[in-house]
Amino acid sequence: MVDERLLVGYDSSDDAAVYIASEEIAIIQTLDFFPPVVDDPYDFGRIAAANAISDVYAMGATPKIALNLLCFSNCLSLAVVRKILEGGADKCMEAGAIIAGGHSIEDEEVKYGLSVMGLCHPDKIRRNDTPRHGDVLVLTKPLGTGALSTGAKVDLIEPESERLMVETMARLNKNACEASLELDVSASTDITGFGLMGHASEMAGNDNQTTLVFESQLIPLLPQAIEMATDGILPAGAYRNRHFIGDRASFASDVPLEISDLVFDPQTSGGLLLAMREEDVEPYRDAMRALGEEAWRVGRVLPWEGAPIKVI
Amino acid sequence: MKTVDTRGLSCPEPVLLVRKAIMEGEYPFVVLVDDATPYENIRRYATNNGHKFEVVEEDGEYKFTFTE
Numbered sequence: 001m002v003d004e005r006l007l008v009g010y011d012s013s014d015d016a017a018v019y020i021a022s023e024e025i026a027i028i029q030t031l032d033f034f035p036p037v038v039d040d041p042y043d044f045g046r047i048a049a050a051n052a053i054s055d056v057y058a059m060g061a062t063p064k065i066a067l068n069l070l071c072f073s074n075c076l077s078l079a080v081v082r083k084i085l086e087g088g089a090d091k092c093m094e095a096g097a098i099i100a101g102g103h104s105i106e107d108e109e110v111k112y113g114l115s116v117m118g119l120c121h122p123d124k125i126r127r128n129d130t131p132r133h134g135d136v137l138v139l140t141k142p143l144g145t146g147a148l149s150t151g152a153k154v155d156l157i158e159p160e161s162e163r164l165m166v167e168t169m170a171r172l173n174k175n176a177c178e179a180s181l182e183l184d185v186s187a188s189t190d191i192t193g194f195g196l197m198g199h200a201s202e203m204a205g206n207d208n209q210t211t212l213v214f215e216s217q218l219i220p221l222l223p224q225a226i227e228m229a230t231d232g233i234l235p236a237g238a239y240r241n242r243h244f245i246g247d248r249a250s251f252a253s254d255v256p257l258e259i260s261d262l263v264f265d266p267q268t269s270g271g272l273l274l275a276m277r278e279e280d281v282e283p284y285r286d287a288m289r290a291l292g293e294e295a296w297r298v299g300r301v302l303p304w305e306g307a308p309i310k311v312i
Numbered sequence: 313m314k315t316v317d318t319r320g321l322s323c324p325e326p327v328l329l330v331r332k333a334i335m336e337g338e339y340p341f342v343v344l345v346d347d348a349t350p351y352e353n354i355r356r357y358a359t360n361n362g363h364k365f366e367v368v369e370e371d372g373e374y375k376f377t378f379t380e
Contacts, residue, residue, distance in 0.1 A: 150324050230360045232327045232353030239349050257356070 007125070016055040016118075018125055026122040030055035032192075033069045033113020037149055037268050038166055041080045045087020046170040048112045051192065051269035053095050056118035057177035058190040058272060060126035063095045063118045068102025071111040084112050087170075095172055124181075129205045131275040132186035137212060137299040138281060140176035140288070141168055141271025143196055143262050144225025146235045151228045161224040168222065169269040176272045176295065179287040183280040186301075191270030195241045196263045197249050197309060199273060204248075204308035213310045214263070214299035216255045221262060229258035229265075237266035249309040263311065275301050314338055319346040319373070326350035327357050334363060334378065343376040 007018040007026065016030035032052040036044045049066070056063045068088060072081055092099050097116060131137075148165045151157045157165075173190060180188075189199045196219070204212045228234065241264040251260050276284060281297055288295040316333050318326035326345060333341050345351045351367075351374045358365050358378070365378045 154324055154328060156324075230356065232355070232357035232360075233324045234349075234353055234356075236323060236347075236349040239352055258360075261356075 007122075016059055018059065020122050024121060026061070026120045026125055028056050028059050028061040028118040028120060028125075029115070031069065031113065031115035033111050034268075035109050035111050037169070038152070041083035042087040043166050043170060045084040045112060046091050047087075047166070047269050049088040049091035049114055050170050050172050052114040053091065053097065053116050054173045054190040054192070054269060056116055057173040058126070058128070058188050059118070059120065060124055060177060060181065060185070060188060061118035061120035063092075063097035063116050065100050065117045066092045066097045066114045067100060068104070069111075069113045069115060070102065070104040071107035071109070072104060073108055073110060074106060076110055084110070088112065088114060091170070091172065095174055126185060126188040128187055128189035128199070128203055130187045131203055131210060131212065131301040133210065133301055133303050134278070135186050135275040135301040136278055136281045136297055137214070137301065138274045138276060138284065138295050139191070139196070139220065139271055139298045140173065140274070140293065140295045141171070141191070142220035142222045142225075143191070143265055143267060143270070144222035144228070145169055145267050145270065146195075146238060146265040147225050147228035147233060147262065148222055149268070150235045151224065151233045156228070156233060157224050161222065165222055171269075171293070173272050175288065175291040175293050179291060180274055180276065180284055183276050183284060185274050185276050187275040189273050191267045191273055193237060193266045194244075195238065195265050195267060196273070197245050198241050198264070200309050201245055201248050203273065203275070208304050211302045211305040211308060211310055212299060213302055213305070213312060216259045216311050218296060218298050219259065219263065220294075220296045225262055225265075226258050229261045234261055235266060238264045241266060245309075248307060249311060250307040252310075252312045255311050260311065314341040316341060316343045318350055319344055321350070323349050323353055327353045330354050330357065340377055340379045343378065345374040345376065346372070
């Protein structure tokens with residue numbers, strides 16, 4: 001069935017479905033759920049919710065209604081289930097979204113997430129594949145959650161690194177989105193399972209008109225991410241992402257292997273990657289700092305230079 | 313020769329078993345790997361930490377021989 005009011009649907013790699021309800025209102029609909037990425041059930045709930053809501057922020061929209069999705073095994077105590085749902089509820093409240101219900105089923109392994117509906121003016125919707133040549137690429141969370149989660153499973157990371165990893169994953173992309181709403185952002189996406197390179201590849205598109213150039217030295221990394229990559233503590237997804245992107249990303253010969261591994265590291269609830277005008281970068285970074293967060297300039301959008309992505 | 317069989321294990325277990333074998337220091341030893349992810353991870357760990365090894369691939373399985 002074709003409905004021309006479905007603006008962004010299954011055929012694009014965008015972050016969510018967008019339906020134009022009226023001249024004033026676009027509905028953004030998304031969902032995400034996964035098995036636990038951390039041991040603490042409350043943290044898991046917060047992270048799963050921040051991750052699910054993130055698609056709405058990536059599109060420049062405001063989350064309004066959320067529905068819980070829960071798979072739980074019989075051997076899971078009700079106290080643990082309650083903690084997971086509390087984590088999700090707290091994040092939705094922080095986002096200003098109402099949890100209006102949900103659905104749970106029995107499964108062998110616990111999984112949690114949400115379906116989230118957000119609203120936006122149709123003219124303000126942000127696409128992930130429309131970067132403007134000359135714009136600066138800004139990233140709002142450090143990379144390395146995949147590598148650090150892998151290390152955390154076997155107690156290879158320090159408690160402080162683990163705490164930072166959890167807080168990074170549990171942080172909403174609310175401030176990152178809202179601080180940029182008045183700016184002329186040409187493309188926006190959130191960094192999740194495909195890693196920085198995977199989502200950048202979607203941003204660059206397939207028309208051989210645009211190259212995203214990343215400066216490897218500017219890419220923010222979580223503490224101990226380099227150590228994990230150097231010691232071969234990388235998840236299978238990092239290699240899968242590298243294989244999938246293949247020669248769409250070209251690396252300068254002096255980019256260290258551990259950095260080139262981490263730009264493929266699959267992220268859980270990663271930050272936003274925004275393409276914005278040069279003159280907006282410092283005001284945006286100042287606004288983020290004022291909100292207690294950081295944003296990093298990581299590269300630039302250029303006319304075609306032989307590959308969709310270059311890392312120098 | 314001592315053999316560390318990591319086949320069927322998922323990351324990061326294989327690389328941890330290699331670290332343990334290196335710490336025990338009984339060279340040479342062989343590591344059997346049946347998947348590309350532990351192969352890549354072991355290669356990175358060993359190369360970056362200055363350990364010498366040879367590796368052969370046969371039918372999607374890898375056999376590392378660590379010499380020092």
